[in-house]
Amino acid sequence: MIFKQLFKPKWKHPNESTRLGALSQLDNQQHHAILQQLASQDPSSKVRSAALKKLNDIDLWWQACQSDAEPGIKRLANQKVAEVLMHSPQALSSADKERYLERFANEKTLEQLALAEKTTATKVKLINRLNKPQLTEQVFRGADEALQLQLCQLVINAQLADKLVKHAQGEAKTRLAQAIEEQQLAAHMPQQVAQQSKLLLAQLNALRDKNDYQLVTTQYTQFSHQFAQLETHWLDEELRTQNDEKFAVLKNKLERHIAILGEQYERQQAQQQAQQRSVLALANLSALAEEISNAMALRFDGNEQIQTDWLHAKVAQAEDMLQSPDLQPGAELTSQRQELKRLFKQVEQLSDYEQDVEQLRERLKEYQAMAVAETSAQLDAALMRETELAKGIQQSLSALPKELAGVWRQSYQQAKKAWFAQMQPLLDAQQQTLNQARKKTKDLRRLINQGRYRVAFGVFNGLETLYQELTEHYRQQVSREYESLKTTLSEAEDWHQYAGQSQQTQLLEAALELAQSPCDDANERLAAVKKLRKSWQLLGPHVEAQAKQEFEQQIETAFAPCRDYFAEQQAQKEQAVAEREALIAQMQTLDAQAQQADHDIVSLEAQFNQLLKQWRGAKRLESKLYHKLNKAFNEAQTAIAERVQDYYQHNASAKEALLEQAHQAQQQDVFAATHTLKDLQQQWQQIGFAGKSKERKLWLAFRRINDAVFAQRDEAKEQRQQVHNDLLNEQQTQLAQLQQQLNACKEAGDYQEVVHTVSALNVERPLQDMKKQLLAQAQQSLHTLQAAQRHAHYRQLRSALSQGQALDKRWLSDSKLALAAEQLLVRLEVTANIDSPSSDASLRMQEQVTMLDEKHQGVAYSLDDLLIAWLNAVGVNEQHQCLGEQQQLNRIVSVLEAVESQ
DSSP: OHHHHHHSOGGGOSSHHHHHHHHHHSOTTTTHHHHHHHHHHOSOHHHHHHHHHHHOOHHHHHHHHHHOSOHHHHHHHHHHHHHHHHHOTTSSOHHHHHHHHHHTOOHHHHHHHHHHOOOHHHHHHHHHHHOOHHHHHHHHHHOOHHHHHHHHHHHHHTTOHHHHGGGOOHHHHHHHHHHHHHHHHHHHHHHHHHHHHHHHHHHHHHGGGOOOHHHHHHHHHHHHHHHHTSOGGGSOHHHHHHHHHHHHHHHHHHHHHHHHHHHHHHHHHHHHHHHHHHHHHHHHHHHHHHHHHHHHHTGGGSOHHHHHHHHHHHHHHHHHHHTOTTOOOSHHHHHHHHHHHHHHHHHHTGGGGHHHHHHHHHHHHHHHTOOOOOSHHHHHHHHHHHHHHHHHHHHHHHHSOHHHHHHHHHHHHHHHHHHHHHHHHHHHHHHHHHHHHHHHHHHHHHHHHHTOHHHHHHHHHHHHHHHHHSOHHHHTTTHHHHHHHHHHHHHHHHHHHHHHHHHHHHHHHHHHHHHHSOOSOHHHHHHHHHHHHHHHHTTOTTSOHHHHHHHHHHHHHHHGGGHHHHHHHHHHHHHHHHHHHHHHHHHHHHHHHHTSTTOOHHHHHHHHHHHHHHHHHSOOOOHHHHHHHHHHHHHHHHHHHHHHHHHHHHHHHHHHHHHHHHHHHTTSOHHHHHHHHHHHHHHHHHSOOOOHHHHHHHHHHHHHHHHHHHHHHHHHHHHHHHHHHHHHHHHHHHHHHHHHHHHTOOSHHHHHHHHHHHHHOOOOGGGHHHHHHHHHHHHHHHHHHHHHHHHHHHHHHHHHHHHTOOOOGGGOSOOSOOOOHHHHHHHHHHHTTOOOOGGGHHHHHHHHHHHHHHHHTTOOOOHHHHHHHHHHHHOBOTTOOBOOOHHHHHHHHHHHHHHHHO
């Protein structure tokens, strides 16, 4: 045995160290088979590891990765296979590579291979398997259109569509844009559909309070159709079920309500139709009565037998129509029955009227042949004859029924009109003379009452002449007044001569008294002077010269104080005349401007109305002078008034067109109609005045439409507001429940659930602040809890590293960071904001630049990621103890202490 040991190769020596020493002396080419044997079969893991490292063959690494019993070798082999595949994706067969990726590659390796893989199918498979948003984003940014298209669903699932759509190409860009649109719809459509459904349900419920059958039926159909068209797939199952149940309940109630209204509507329609039939039957009866009446009037102008038979047939027809069931009792039917009975009776008595008709015909012929007076002497006889014949004709007409008398009366009126037309010149002359005589009698009566007998005597002479020119017929109309005046004047003639001297003395005394009294009112003094003069003139021409001179002196003295006053009045009058003449001149100038083609009608109207206002406000003048100036002003403003009137008419037409548009707007949706009416209001304000006769009427009609539509809008807004308030109450309740849920949270998962629920909750604007506060509170609570948990983990890790204890499982996962331990340690110190040793100053600067560059690319690693990567780099033994050097452990402990103190 000793001899065998002496000649046995050292790589087969039982001692592990001897084999390791012999292994280092073996040549890779010459001793390849031996090295393979050592790598796969040596009992020592260190020998196998050394052999594998010396050969560094992908197949051996792959074999060790699959079958080696030592976890450390398997982990090393796994890492080596990953490194080879990173640089040479085809180093393993497709089956082995697939098996490696499925069973042995860790997450870090898979992520690195996903970035390096060239085959689209494998790359997509790896990215889908990892399902990491950062990795997906990184690959998508640099991918071509085909790869982007295959990654679209993953991008959408990771909610990266908004972020990556600008980097997408071709069809992938289209698909992401569609996904964004669908996400946007998903964000607001549930709330919108919920509001629409609540509004429609409220509108349906409101129909239960309306009693217009046609309106309720139409709106029920409309609202039901709109409810059926709602995109309820946006709602959750519970809300959709609630809405369907509410709609079903409302549908049943409304159908019962509509059924009741329908019965009432049918009864009303039946009543209306019966009433219409009754009105039609009454109209037919009235037409038949009129036909019978007209036929009776023409009874004696045709074949008597045929006409009589026809009338009896019409009477029989009317009697049948009176039995119609369509006729409804009432005042109109009663009146029509009485009229028809009267006509029936007259038809039966037609033969009794024949003698009266014949007599009337003879009298009418005699009247038509009556002679016409040629002179005033013949006038009275002709008028007496006409009166006698007219009386006889009236008696004959009164004996006939009105239907028969109507035609004959018309013939009589025509004959009378023709006769009096021939007599008209003589009649007009007599009437004119009669009017003059009457006027004279009134003047005489007034003069006598005033005591002006001398003037009255002269007027009576004129009356005497006129009275003699009248015929006896016309004299009778003024004879009584004529005789009375004649008697009065005859008695007064003798007395007047006796009373004249006494009246003269009285007038002189009155004039003297007036001259000596103070003048307080010029108009009263003027009236008194005029009255004394008129009274003096009544004394006649026989007054003594001395008395006359004395009277004139006293009158002049009495009137002297009035002259200044009336001079001032004259000046004011002249000023008022000048003011009005100036307005006339301005109106004439304005008229000349209006003749020009480029005149501004709006400015013209304003000036025109201003001049009219000034004319009406000008000082008053005496009637005669005012009418003269007013005539000139009217002549000047006529042409302008026509233009202004045309302008008003144009404005009225424009406003009528707007009014018609307003009527049509009432057929639109109430909110669209409101918008339309607001536009019409602005257009209305741009149109000028439409004239006094139309402006107010048009405005009132336009305003009525506006008031009605805006009232409907307010009602609709109230309904919407009610729905909005219900939604606010519901959302407020949800937020209150979430607040209670937040207060009861104990674990991070509970806090995360609240944060997710609040974030996904869509609330109305008034509740946005409440939502933000609740979300901030939940996030702060979650952050505080997570910070406390992280600090607890850091304390446990610091304790394990300081005392060489086993590490917690959370620190033993694989890392995707392929950096050296020194790099990771520096990065940890940078992250914890503590200084690194001066010897690592250059490395710290390099790592800071690298970290900043990675951050700009959207890549960032947390403190936990760096700690796990550092533990992977320094290694962990089978007892889960860290194998790092003591110096590095001390620096890690410092990092953890710094983090805990922050």
